[in-house]
Amino acid sequence: MFLKGCPLDCPWCSNPESKDKDPQIMFNPNLCIDCKKCIEICPNNAVDFNLRGRIVRDKCNLCMECVDHCYSKALSIEGIEGSVEELLFELNKDRIHYRRSNGGITFSGGEALYQSDFLLELLKGCKANGWHTTIETAGYYPKETLEKIIPWTDLFLYDIKMIDDGKHKKVIGVSNKRILANAKFAAASSADLVVRTPIIPGFNDDKESVSEIAEFALDLKGVKRIDILPYHRLGEDKYYGLGQKYQMKDIESPSNEKMEQIKELIIKKGIDCTIGGVE
Ligand code: SF4
Ligand code: SF4
Incomplete structure (x- = not known):
């Protein structure tokens, strides 16, 4: 389920319709x-x-x-507006599928925690039904927001895009200090955590950036693995459809060979890695 609103402005975002909180x-x-x-x-x-x-x-x-x-x-x-009850009613229609597939609900965005009070009530409803809950997050919010959510969350898919704060600020517009601190806090909690890193040519596809991310992830307590996600341009037309500019039009997706090299580098650092989250 995609929740609208995001405090970051990553130029490669493939869900631009989720950045703004309004329809x-x-x-x-x-x-x-x-x-x-x-x-x-x-x-x-x-x-x-x-x-x-x-x-x-x-x-x-x-x-x-x-x-x-x-x-x-x-x-x-x-974007539609709906109550917690309405959304749980919709989710409940797929309950047999969740049970048979051993799956559950993934809350994404935008930033899933941007509407944190609403998300909290949804998570409680999911757990009351016995469903597994996953949150895909970029980690940019106060620690107290995360604290509220953790007891109702089984798995975090946690974006770490860059360790160098200067580069992070320059491209994404905000410092990553809060993001990295929240990652440590979430990883030490009862929830499982997988690090997710979009591989963006010219931003974080170099050895140094990848090594720093792997080393950071290795230090996180209980982290399962790093999923690396190749940058793609599937969201480009959506920017135009929303009347916005696409800033990445000269950037090509990384090759399969490049992705394999990055994966190998991460595994050599001592942490499991997949390309795209499935292998
Ligand atoms: S473009 Fe005109 S008709 Fe369409 S939603 Fe906006 S105001 Fe209404
Ligand atoms: S001109 Fe195009 S966008 Fe406008 S109502 Fe007709 S089909 Fe829809």
């Missing part, structure tokens, strides 16, 4: 049949066919008229 309109040009219904119906003159993302965001008040009248579904809403 947003997404335009998909591949589905548009040029019927012009959206421009006719908009009460705020906020549809502009000259824009790649189609919507003039500062004029739009999210009335949803264009989405409701776009029969080809070229316009859609990203």
Whole structure:
């Protein structure tokens, strides 16, 4: 389950629709049949066919008229508001699958802990049903927020992107001190923890950056392994559909060979490693 809102701004994020906490309109040009219904119906003159993302965001008040009248579904809403009870009702529909697959619920984002009070109630509901809970997190929040969540969490998939704080600040916009401190705290808790590292060419695909991440993970109590995730561009069109710029358009994905080299380097450091989280 994806929860909206994230305090970080990683330029490679493949879920840009999850960064903002509020609902947003997404335009998909591949589905548009040029019927012009959206421009006719908009009460705020906020549809502009000259824009790649189609919507003039500062004029739009999210009335949803264009989405409701776009029969080809070229316009859609990203993000819905719902209560804890409503979401647990939806999750409950798959309960047989969770039991048979030995699986459970993964809360992701955005940053799953951005709406931490809401997440806490969801987690309690999951545990009341006996479901396994996993949280995918980038770790940037006060320690007290994490403390509340830990007793209801079975597994953290914890992003560590860079150990050098200067490089972290320069590219991601915030210091990593809190992220690394929270990683230590989560790893020492009752929950399991897997480190996840997106491999971004030119940012953290060099030997030094990878070695530092592996050494940090080795020092974490109870860490299971590092999953390295190759950067990809599957989210690029979503940026345009939201009327945003994609900053990574000149960056290619790392080769399989490069990923294997990084994996080998991490394993040599003494910690298990997978590419993509499954092997
Ligand atoms: S209503 Fe939908 S299909 Fe018609 S022009 Fe607008 S976006 Fe395209
Ligand atoms: S959501 Fe409403 S205001 Fe925004 S573009 Fe669509 S019709 Fe116009």
